[in-house]
Amino acid sequence: MRKxxxxxxxxxxxxxxxxxxxxxxxxxxxxxxxxxxxILHTHLLILGMFFFLIVIALEKLYSLTNNRLFTLFFWTYNVGVIWTITLMAVHGTRDVLHLPSGPAISGMAGMGHIILSIALVLFFIILKDALFPKTINH
Known part of the structure; x- marks a missing residue:
């Protein structure tokens, strides 16, 4: 919960x-x-602060951190957000300074979105497991 x-x-x-x-x-x-x-400000507040505030509430209700995939999700999500945000900052700064960005920056930003997508899939697997626990039928 602290992290x-x-x-x-x-x-x-x-x-x-x-x-x-x-x-x-x-x-x-x-x-x-x-x-x-x-849009950097909004992305950081929504993908970062608000997302984790919602995860805190869900953790309180469902103990999401007990899922074996949670640590993988947590670090993958943070890498994806930080990667994406960093490339947005680089691209935006280059725009303001009238410097060309080129396809390399766009491609690297795309990688950040892919990492974020993987993390979100992991999150929904964790959430599904918490909402619909498996029961053993005998």
């Missing part, structure tokens, strides 16, 4: 800091336009 709390807290801090980073970088460079930085 879920600290994950939510860390994503809240990162989400707030990313909002400041977006505002200050675009103000300093006089940038007006579309950039990935504008």
């Amino acid at each position: 879920l709390y600290y994950a939510a807290l860390a994503y809240m801090i990162a989400g707030l800091l990313s909002g400041i980073y977006f505002r200050e970088l675009t103000k300093a460079t006089g940038f007006h336009g579309e950039t990935m930085l504008s």
Whole structure:
């Protein structure tokens, strides 16, 4: 339960800091336009803080952390979110600085989404096991 709390807290801090980073970088460079930085704040708060707050509530009800897949899910999910967010920050910063991003950054960001997708599948397996426990029929 403690690691879920600290994950939510860390994503809240990162989400707030990313909002400041977006505002200050675009103000300093006089940038007006579309950039990935504008959605970084929301992604961190929803995929990070709010998601883990919901997992905390589900943990309280169903003891999700008792599932043998939980640790794999937890670390896969965090790697996926951090990977995706990092590439969004790189891409957005390059946009604001008028530097080309190229296909390598897009491809790497896609890998982050794949990792996140794997983690979400694991989460739904864990959730299904908690909601519908297997019973032994004799």
